[in-house]
Amino acid sequence: MQVDLRAFNSCDAIDFLRFDLERGASNLLQLSFELSGSIQSRFATIAEPRDRTFGLWQEDCFELFLRPLDCRQYWELNFAPNGDWNCFLLSDYRQGLEASNDIKIKTLKSRHLTQRYQISATLELAGDAMQLNKTFWMGPAAILAAAGSRHYFALEHGNKPDFHCPDHQRRFIN
Numbered sequence: 001m002q003v004d005l006r007a008f009n010s011c012d013a014i015d016f017l018r019f020d021l022e023r024g025a026s027n028l029l030q031l032s033f034e035l036s037g038s039i040q041s042r043f044a045t046i047a048e049p050r051d052r053t054f055g056l057w058q059e060d061c062f063e064l065f066l067r068p069l070d071c072r073q074y075w076e077l078n079f080a081p082n083g084d085w086n087c088f089l090l091s092d093y094r095q096g097l098e099a100s101n102d103i104k105i106k107t108l109k110s111r112h113l114t115q116r117y118q119i120s121a122t123l124e125l126a127g128d129a130m131q132l133n134k135t136f137w138m139g140p141a142a143i144l145a146a147a148g149s150r151h152y153f154a155l156e157h158g159n160k161p162d163f164h165c166p167d168h169q170r171r172f173i174n
Helices: 038-042 127-131
Strands: 002-004 016-023 028-036 061-068 074-079 085-090 103-113 116-125 135-146 149-154 170-173
Touching (some): 016 135, 028 038, 028 135, 074 103, 074 116, 085 103
Antiparallel strands (some): 002 016, 016 028, 028 116, 061 135, 074 085, 103 116, 135 149, 135 170
16 A cells, blocks of 8 residues: 655655555565655665664654554554664553564665665564554654754644544555
């Protein structure tokens, strides 16, 4: 499933930001973020995941929120252009944040294409994350710095950026 992310505030340094999610084997998800614009040249090329790191959202960060149907708990995944990552489980909307090992990052890599940058990952679902069967809610997002400001990208926005809001997520059916 491929979707374009919308900027909360205009950003001339980014022409587009696209997200793609596909199911691999029954417990694997493959995702990618692809962006075009002058900002892409500052991101490094990575070949594997680096460190599990907290606070990635304070810098450039690609994010994915996953929530089983009819469930309040959800996972937040963070991917930095340098290869750092994290995975959290929340018990409800912005509540009970804790590090989670239910989703493992099997691969995390990036590459530069002609005028584009792509970061992709393979996720392995385990434990409670196996609830993410064929249909679930997803919310891809990104926080990117450009021209001295932070820019927020998501499927939808309310009156302020809020990636956790279930109203801004889309059903994934595979």
